[in-house]
Amino acid sequence: MMRSGLTELEAVLAVARHGSFRAAAAALEMSTSALSQAVASLEGRIGTRLFHRTTRSVRLTQAGERFVADVAPAMADIRGAIERASDEGGPPTGTLRINASFGAAQRVIGPYLIPYMRKYPGVHLDLVTEGRLIDIVREGFDAGFRTEDTVPGDMIAIPFGARIRFAVVGSPDYFAKHGRPRTPADLSRHACIRARMPAGHIYRWEFERHGEALAVDVQGALTLDAPQLMLEAALAGLGLTYLTEFNVEEALAAGTLERVLAEWTPPFDRLCLYYPGRRHVPAPLRALVDLIRESG
Structure with missing residues (x-):
């Protein structure tokens, strides 16, 4: 009985975490039907629906949110006890x-x-x-x-x-057509590939030199939300981008991108x-x- 109850609780937490019965079942290494049955069994036992289910989505009910908030810490403690024993x-x-x-x-x-x-x-x-x-x-x-x-x-x-260091880079073709910025203020005259952060806001490019710190709200016709896409756009000559050295080191070594404002981008x-x-x-x-x- 206890083993069954723990399985049901793990099933509910996994579905809440993944937002999908299929993904939760894969994470728990059980079939989707078995996981669905475990959730339904617990819902029947406590007499409360924990999830809103449609053909497109799965989300917690209000009661389900409270249940998960109460159960998750206790389950973490149980897992810890099992791990300590093992x-x-x-x-x-x-x-x-x-x-x-x-x-x-x-x-x-x-x-x-x-x-x-x-x-x-x-x-x-x-x-x-x-x-x-x-x-x-x-x-x-x-x-x-x-x-x-x-x-x-x-x-x-x-x-x-x-320490992580950022780089402002552009393609040789872009610089041949538009010149090179010498200071962060010069970016106002350049096409910049803007970065949308996970929270939704547009990232302000950060610079620092001789104790002077700046955060520049760059402008440009293209806004992206993934470094790989920004890299591809810069390689295509669509504008300047601001990425970590890790993201651009191969392109810099190959000469397909060139760096500017290096003295303004210290390690963070x-x-x-x-x-x-x-x-x-x-x-x-x-x-x-x-x-x-x-x-x-």
Whole structure:
């Protein structure tokens, strides 16, 4: 009975987290029909509908939102108790769920996560990328990767790697036609590829030199919301873009993009692995923490 009840609770939390029965079933490694039956069984037992279901979407009812808010912390404690009991010796096993921005995931997959998976084959790593900053505890994640300035203050944060530096770049063809900006003020005379942030606002390009900091609301006919698209647009000569050095290093090395205003773009924050400090740290996460600390 208890095992069945825990399965039902995990099913409800997974559907709430993924917004889809199919995706939740895949995450829990069970069939969609079995997961749907588990949710329906719990709804029948408590006499309350937890989800609004249509052919296109699944969302929590008001009662479902309250239920998930109450149950999620308790389930995290139960998982922690199970993990503590299973941590007694042997290599780490189980699932490690991590949330990250796409840019952060790009930076950590090669130097950190691939070596981690090779070292700990018993761990199932579930990495979810999204632009918006979420509450990783409420959403059921063990940890996250973000820049230092965006990590919530109540989290344990482990900075690593080099500080992130941005670059203003354009194609040789663009510069041949329009010239080069010498200062951030010159950007007002250039076509700039604007960046829409996950929260919906337009990013203001940040500059700093000799203690002078600027945030420029650049103008241009094209607004995009993904670094890869901004890179493609800049390569096509549609304007200047503002991306991390990581995003443009290959194009700069190949000469397909050229950099300007380098003296105005000093290094900013580093990446962090962060996780809640008030709960037991599961063995898979401890192993990742140790690997990152050893790698520097």
